[in-house]
Amino acid sequence: MDKMPRWADVFLTPLISLILAFFVSGLVVLYIGENPIEALSILIEGAVGSAYAWGYTLFYATNFIFTGLAVSVAFHARMFNIGGEGQAAMGGLGVALVCLMIPWPHWILALPVAVIFGALFGAAWAAIPAYLQAKRGSHIVITTIMFNFIAAALLVYLVVEVLKAPGQMSPETAAFQEGSNLPKIADFLRTLGLACEGRPLERVCRAPLNIAFIVALVCCWLVWLLIWRTRLGYEIRSFGHSEEAAVYAGISPVKITMIAMLISGGLAGLMAVNAVMGEAERLVLDTVQGAGFIGIAVALMGRSHPVGVFLAALLFGALVQGGAELEFEIPAITRDMIVVIQALVILFTGALDNMVRMPLERMFLARRKVG
Amino acid sequence: MSDTTTDPGRATAPAPDARAPAIELKGISKAFGPVQANKDIAIRVMPGTIHGIIGENGAGKSTLMSILYGFYKADKGEIFINGHKTEIPDSQAAIRAGIGMVFQHFKLVENFTVLENVVLGAEEGALLRPSLAKARKLLTQLAKEYELNVDPDALIEDIGVGMQQRVEILKALYRQADILILDEPTGVLTPAEADHLFRILDNLKAEGKTIILITHKLREIMDVTDTVSVMRRGEMTATVKTAETSPEELAELMVGRKVLLRVDKKPANPGEVVLEVMNLNVTDDAGVHRLKDVSLTVRAGEILGIAGVAGNGQSELLDVLGGIDHGTGTVELNGEAIDLSGKQSDGKSRRDRGIAHVPEDRQRRGLIMDFSAWENIAFGYHDDAMYQKNVWLMDNAALKAETEAKMGRFDVRPPDPKLSAKNFSGGNQQKIVLAREIERNPDLLLIGQPTRGVDIGAIEFIHQQIVALRDQGKAILLVSVELDEIMSLSDRIAVMFDGRIMGERLPSETDEKKLGLLMAGVTEGTGGV
Numbered sequence: 001m002d003k004m005p006r007w008a009d010v011f012l013t014p015l016i017s018l019i020l021a022f023f024v025s026g027l028v029v030l031y032i033g034e035n036p037i038e039a040l041s042i043l044i045e046g047a048v049g050s051a052y053a054w055g056y057t058l059f060y061a062t063n064f065i066f067t068g069l070a071v072s073v074a075f076h077a078r079m080f081n082i083g084g085e086g087q088a089a090m091g092g093l094g095v096a097l098v099c100l101m102i103p104w105p106h107w108i109l110a111l112p113v114a115v116i117f118g119a120l121f122g123a124a125w126a127a128i129p130a131y132l133q134a135k136r137g138s139h140i141v142i143t144t145i146m147f148n149f150i151a152a153a154l155l156v157y158l159v160v161e162v163l164k165a166p167g168q169m170s171p172e173t174a175a176f177q178e179g180s181n182l183p184k185i186a187d188f189l190r191t192l193g194l195a196c197e198g199r200p201l202e203r204v205c206r207a208p209l210n211i212a213f214i215v216a217l218v219c220c221w222l223v224w225l226l227i228w229r230t231r232l233g234y235e236i237r238s239f240g241h242s243e244e245a246a247v248y249a250g251i252s253p254v255k256i257t258m259i260a261m262l263i264s265g266g267l268a269g270l271m272a273v274n275a276v277m278g279e280a281e282r283l284v285l286d287t288v289q290g291a292g293f294i295g296i297a298v299a300l301m302g303r304s305h306p307v308g309v310f311l312a313a314l315l316f317g318a319l320v321q322g323g324a325e326l327e328f329e330i331p332a333i334t335r336d337m338i339v340v341i342q343a344l345v346i347l348f349t350g351a352l353d354n355m356v357r358m359p360l361e362r363m364f365l366a367r368r369k370v371g
Numbered sequence: 372m373s374d375t376t377t378d379p380g381r382a383t384a385p386a387p388d389a390r391a392p393a394i395e396l397k398g399i400s401k402a403f404g405p406v407q408a409n410k411d412i413a414i415r416v417m418p419g420t421i422h423g424i425i426g427e428n429g430a431g432k433s434t435l436m437s438i439l440y441g442f443y444k445a446d447k448g449e450i451f452i453n454g455h456k457t458e459i460p461d462s463q464a465a466i467r468a469g470i471g472m473v474f475q476h477f478k479l480v481e482n483f484t485v486l487e488n489v490v491l492g493a494e495e496g497a498l499l500r501p502s503l504a505k506a507r508k509l510l511t512q513l514a515k516e517y518e519l520n521v522d523p524d525a526l527i528e529d530i531g532v533g534m535q536q537r538v539e540i541l542k543a544l545y546r547q548a549d550i551l552i553l554d555e556p557t558g559v560l561t562p563a564e565a566d567h568l569f570r571i572l573d574n575l576k577a578e579g580k581t582i583i584l585i586t587h588k589l590r591e592i593m594d595v596t597d598t599v600s601v602m603r604r605g606e607m608t609a610t611v612k613t614a615e616t617s618p619e620e621l622a623e624l625m626v627g628r629k630v631l632l633r634v635d636k637k638p639a640n641p642g643e644v645v646l647e648v649m650n651l652n653v654t655d656d657a658g659v660h661r662l663k664d665v666s667l668t669v670r671a672g673e674i675l676g677i678a679g680v681a682g683n684g685q686s687e688l689l690d691v692l693g694g695i696d697h698g699t700g701t702v703e704l705n706g707e708a709i710d711l712s713g714k715q716s717d718g719k720s721r722r723d724r725g726i727a728h729v730p731e732d733r734q735r736r737g738l739i740m741d742f743s744a745w746e747n748i749a750f751g752y753h754d755d756a757m758y759q760k761n762v763w764l765m766d767n768a769a770l771k772a773e774t775e776a777k778m779g780r781f782d783v784r785p786p787d788p789k790l791s792a793k794n795f796s797g798g799n800q801q802k803i804v805l806a807r808e809i810e811r812n813p814d815l816l817l818i819g820q821p822t823r824g825v826d827i828g829a830i831e832f833i834h835q836q837i838v839a840l841r842d843q844g845k846a847i848l849l850v851s852v853e854l855d856e857i858m859s860l861s862d863r864i865a866v867m868f869d870g871r872i873m874g875e876r877l878p879s880e881t882d883e884k885k886l887g888l889l890m891a892g893v894t895e896g897t898g899g900v
Contacts, residue, residue, distance in 0.1 A: 229764045234746070234753055241739045247695055248728070248736040249751035250719025365404045 046325025055207020067295025083144025085292030091269025122269015391454025471543025676861025798829025
């Protein structure tokens with residue numbers, strides 16, 4: 001066999017890429033006259049150093065799991081869905097409508113309906129680019145990215161002109177009713193009999209981590225089942241590897257393109273369950289905040305496998321949270337610097353993946369030949 | 372047998388010719404990762420001879436020639452050209468050393484003229500006109516000397532493959548090649564075109580050029596070469612004088628065991644008509660009429676072979692019957708019409724009707740190369756109830772078990788269901804496809820190029836499987852560009868040219884020459900078929 005061991009493929013390669021990314025980031029930090037070691041320790045401490053930090057890291061990771069899975073499913077059908085941003089925004093609209101229109105008695109009823117509507121709205125937003133790709137060959141990259149802009153504009157219009165609460169100055173809807181609010185980490189601790197009092201518990205209870213995290217984990221498992229255990233997943237993968245072979249086997253390219261994109265859009269839409277319903281508890285503008293794009297990096301790094309997506313989402317969640325802490329602790333490191341560090345991680349783990357993989361592969365093969 | 376030892380001197384040593392060999396390779400080795408593609412290869416090719424290199428797929432022929440042409444660098448070994456040690460780091464160096472290469476897949480610019488293609492890359496100066504004028508003069512001269520007639524102003528896309536190949540040879544000669552390497556040159560030619568090519572090669576030889584002919588066709592080796600080297604698994608197993616060997620001996624040297632070159636089969640026992648095709652027409656997306664009023668029948672228990680040069684509608688015939696392309700006309704299976712352009716015209720519907728299809732291009736169609744063998748074993752039949760665990764999930768365990776059983780019955784090596792399709796050799800890939808399609812017990816088997824890229828040992832096995840299926844009373848439609856294969860397997864032969872059936876013949880009442888004429892579109896007598 002001409003492959004390196006699986007553990008090296010799945011863990012060692014991204015790890016080395018990550019170390020390289022941090023090394024270059026360290027050089028940048030050094031360049032602006034700060035101590036890179038200190039910056040790194042603040043970043044790590046801020047991301048995973050406390051229960052409070054985890055509460056945020058996992059919250060962000062939840063967003064990235066949804067968008068990462070969305071990109072992965074499309075990848076398996078060899079489509080590049082970069083419309084996660086718009087699909088997640090529209091998912092937010094769906095979730096918000098459900099939460100605003102219906103006086104929910106309890107979240108346990110609201111959650112499944114919100115999940116369905118979030119997914120439906122996200123899928124609907126992916127449906128038009130999917131149809132254009134399937135029937136007319138309009139490239140999905142172009143159409144989905146255009147639909148991101150349309151979604152953003154549409155949302156501005158709806159939130160500002162239609163859904164804004166009367167008398168409200170900021171562009172946001174009224175807060176959702178109590179009954180639709182998802183249980184957060186604080187509620188979970190309370191049921192365990194821990195009151196949110198005193199440090200460190202008090203801080204943990206402010207974290208936005210909520211039940212949507214569980215939904216995300218279930219989605220990981222479902223996507224894994226779908227792709228590797230069902231007939232549909234088999235057809236999606238076949239189509240993704242070779243359209244010509246798929247046609248030979250009697251698999252309809254139109255059908256697979258549509259279904260894969262609808263599932264992808266639906267998963268992206270689900271992000272709103274976490275961001276809109278779980279955290280903001282109202283629809284504000286720009287709820288997605290780039291998570292749709294980070295989903296691409298997550299899917300690339302996670303090699304389109306749900307376990308990989310989960311781990312990569314965790315990493316990017318930690319980067320966002322740790323980055324926020326870093327920005328707070330070292331003023332010289334601005335918001336833009338954090339973006340630079342994130343970009344370096346994406347660059348090394350995603351785009352420059354082969355730079356590490358190829359030499360590593362050669363090394364393993366050479367060792368095998370000797371051994 | 373003494374011939375099996377590598378003894379490069381043996382073939383050429385007795386020659387009175389005292390000149391240095393045109394090409395001498397010493398101890399050439401090349402590894403790709405763990406695969407030793409060439410192992411300590413030694414070869415001597417005397418000037419003014421045609422030297423054949425024969426071997427199965429993956430034996431290392433192409434690697435060796437790529438090293439000679441500067442595409443790969445050998446790990447070890449030396450190259451001598453006309454007695455001088457020569458380094459060939461790239462193809463420019465090869466050209467400077469007087470080596471010309473005619474690739475299996477031509478490297479021509481379709482919308483350039485012949486002249487422009489010949490000059491391309493060898494232009495002198497910034498202006499084209501002087502080079503073109505010079506090339507035109509040379510072309511006329513070469514045409515006279517070697518029967519290499521080509522219209523210098525024709526566009527490549529307008530001339531046939533035989534002509535395109537001549538352009539490739541002209542390109543090499545224009546660059547003053549003294550040593551010409553041809554890689555599987557006859558794969559796309561009609562027998563007549565191949566004969567013409569060999570005449571050209573003979574003329575070139577007479578002028579003192581040295582020619583290396585890479586092929587897997589034993590007959591060509593016997594017909595045109597002076598000496599022949601046999602490669603097996605990266606090693607040169609023998610170099611012999613062609614006059615002193617036989618096809619059987621060469622086949623044995625290639626495979627390493629005795630091989631049955633002829634297909635062993637009893638006379639056919641045709642039954643009911645299974646496939647009836649009437650006035651089938653296919654027009655492709657570009658509006659080109661690919662199939663023109665094709666009519667044919669295939670009965671149970673017989674093999675209908677479709678002969679023809681590649682690109683004359685055979686692929687389209689398989690595709691439309693296999694549900695991949697749409698067409699118009701009437702096709703009946705067991706007396707019932709088949710949907711040619713509607714909802715029921717996809718691969719799945721065809722399989723449901725009992726039509727199995729071994730596609731011409733197994734690597735792009737028949738298999739998903741990145742899927743493991745067990746994932747490929749149900750490809751196209753994955754909807755079948757036997758592969759489902761429940762309403763939601765597929766039964767992967769059953770698939771793996773079935774793959775293991777099929778691999779045993781079809782002698783797939785290595786018998787590892789988890790191995791990716793791309794890691795099997797061509798022959799074993801084909802066996803996986805055959806195991807899948809044949810064991811579904813179809814009424815009709817469509818099979819295209821069953822042994823393309825398949826080693827001789829596996830060819831024997833695949834042919835036996837096809838004949839065995841026929842003897843079970845199944846109808847088989849065979850498409851192949853290998854005339855030998857058509858002649859030996861078919862019970863009836865239909866010849867296609869330019870999208871039409873030119874005629875039907877019985878193998879016992881025809882020969883390659885007559886079929887070759889039909890393949891070139893020449894009908895016997897005056898009035899056509």
